[in-house]
Amino acid sequence: MASPAGVGAAVAGAAVVTLLSAALAFYGPPLDAVLKRAFSLHKAHSIKDMENTFQLVKNIIPPLTTKKHKGQDGRIGIVGGSQEYTGAPYFAAISALKVGADLSHVFCTREAAPVIKSYSPELIVHPVLDSPDAVHEVEKWLPRLHALVVGPGLGREEALLENVKDGLWLIAQQPTLIQGYQKAVLTPNHVEFIRLSEAVLRDPVDSSDRRGAVLRLSQALGNVTVVQKGEQDVISDGEQVLECNLQGSNRRCGGQGDLLSGFLGVLVQWALHAGPEKTNGFSPLLVAAFGACSLTRQCNHQAFQKYGRSTTTSDMIAEIRPAFSRLFET
Numbered sequence: 515m516a517s518p519a520g521v522g523a524a525v526a527g528a529a530v531v532t533l534l535s536a537a538l539a540f541y542g543p544p545l546d547a548v549l550k551r552a553f554s555l556h557k558a559h560s561i562k563d564m565e566n567t568f569q570l571v572k573n574i575i576p577p578l579t580t581k582k583h584k585g586q587d588g589r590i591g592i593v594g595g596s597q598e599y600t601g602a603p604y605f606a607a608i609s610a611l612k613v614g615a616d617l618s619h620v621f622c623t624r625e626a627a628p629v630i631k632s633y634s635p636e637l638i639v640h641p642v643l644d645s646p647d648a649v650h651e652v653e654k655w656l657p658r659l660h661a662l663v664v665g666p667g668l669g670r671e672e673a674l675l676e677n678v679k680d681g682l683w684l685i686a687q688q689p690t691l692i693q694g695y696q697k698a699v700l701t702p703n704h705v706e707f708i709r710l711s712e713a714v715l716r717d718p719v720d721s722s723d724r725r726g727a728v729l730r731l732s733q734a735l736g737n738v739t740v741v742q743k744g745e746q747d748v749i750s751d752g753e754q755v756l757e758c759n760l761q762g763s764n765r766r767c768g769g770q771g772d773l774l775s776g777f778l779g780v781l782v783q784w785a786l787h788a789g790p791e792k793t794n795g796f797s798p799l800l801v802a803a804f805g806a807c808s809l810t811r812q813c814n815h816q817a818f819q820k821y822g823r824s825t826t827t828s829d830m831i832a833e834i835r836p837a838f839s840r841l842f843e844t
């Protein structure tokens with residue numbers, strides 16, 4: 515993945531409309547207490563800084579006004595979806611819409627497209643990833659997109675990976691796929707982090723120091739933002755390290771990382787668009803990543819209150835609206 519011309523940002527993983535109900539709004543400890551546990555910063559930063567970080571997420575959320583036209587609050591592209599995996603790109607694309615993007619595109623394989631379309635009429639689905647002209651087919655849409663989420667359900671088929679890599683290469687016109695592209699965010703899970711880190715740093719990961727490990731990987735990638743997902747989400751841009759501990763649940767159904775990537779695609783665009791005065795000089799991508807992690811965990815928490823062991827990612831999607839409201843609109 516690299517800097518796509520015309521696209522504001524890229525996220526790689528590899529991102530209900532009812533009013534907040536009383537039942538959802540006020541269970542658990544008061545929001546202040548929840549938020550205080552939600553994050554801790556690397557040594558140099560104070561508790562006050564941490565609280566401010568949450569305020570910064572609120573600052574980047576664009577107001578809903580009558581003056582806007584369709585597309586202004588986010589046109590997001592998801593590159594993923596293969597024969598085996600149709601759920602992952604759907605989760606990312608629908609979560610982007612539900613968090614507030616106006617348009618959500620999925621670029622997937624021919625076989626995956628009708629399946630993904632049938633999940634939702636809201637998604638715009640392009641069956642191009644395995645076509646001989648895949649690079650051009652994706653490239654022509656890029657000037658119209660604000661952010662790309664690359665990876666959900668891409669699988670590992672060589673030809674598919676080659677198309678995606680080549681496409682980003684062409685668009686980026688950069689010598690490497692990711693190195694130094696500071697508008698990118700990588701969201702590896704535990705296993706993906708170890709694989710990536712060991713490939714880049716050529717050293718075993720020190721699992722006793724997650725913050726240091728994430729910081730080092732980000733630095734080695736030229737300050738690409740890295741979100742290491744897990745019991746705590748550890749986020750770094752190579753200069754600072756944030757940790758998101760917001761209470762989720764112990765339910766680990768598949769697809770939660772896909773939800774996070776869809777949120778992130780939207781929040782990254784909002785943060786970059788809001789400008790440095792809204793993020794108070796803080797890295798917009800760190801603010802966006804913190805917001806996306808918090809929202810994922812809050813959706814998980816709320817869904818688990820209702821469904822317990824039966825919680826699935828679709829249940830989390832139904833919680834996006836009340837979770838967003840609880841975290842960012844109170």
Ligand SMILES: NC(=O)C1=CN([C@@H]2O[C@H](COP(=O)(O)OP(=O)(O)OC[C@H]3O[C@@H](n4cnc5c(N)ncnc54)[C@H](OP(=O)(O)O)[C@@H]3O)[C@@H](O)[C@H]2O)[C@@H](O)CC1
Binds near residue numbers: 668771
């Ligand atoms: N509905 C859909 O379409 C969905 C599609 N998806 C798509 O699936 C593709 C593969 O994605 P993936 O995440 O399953 O990765 P993969 O490299 O096969 O590793 C899996 C193995 O790694 C381990 N492991 C994982 N996490 C760990 C942890 N925290 N801590 C420790 N170990 C951990 C674990 O190994 P175990 O030790 O349990 O055998 C597990 O078996 C990808 O394209 C993705 O987008 C998903 O998004 C879900 C919804």
Ligand SMILES: Nc1ncnc2c1ncn2[C@@H]1O[C@H](COP(=O)(O)OP(=O)(O)OP(=O)(O)O)[C@@H](O)[C@H]1O
Binds near residue numbers: 745746770773811
């Ligand atoms: N042990 C945990 N405790 C609490 N929350 C967790 C834990 N592990 C992951 N999460 C939450 O779930 C989200 C997704 O992380 P996960 O590691 O499941 O990603 P993933 O493996 O890429 O998911 P996917 O199934 O979508 O591919 C994280 O952002 C984090 O908030």
Ligand SMILES: [Mg+2]
Binds near residue numbers: 527528771772
């Ligand atoms: Mg994943």
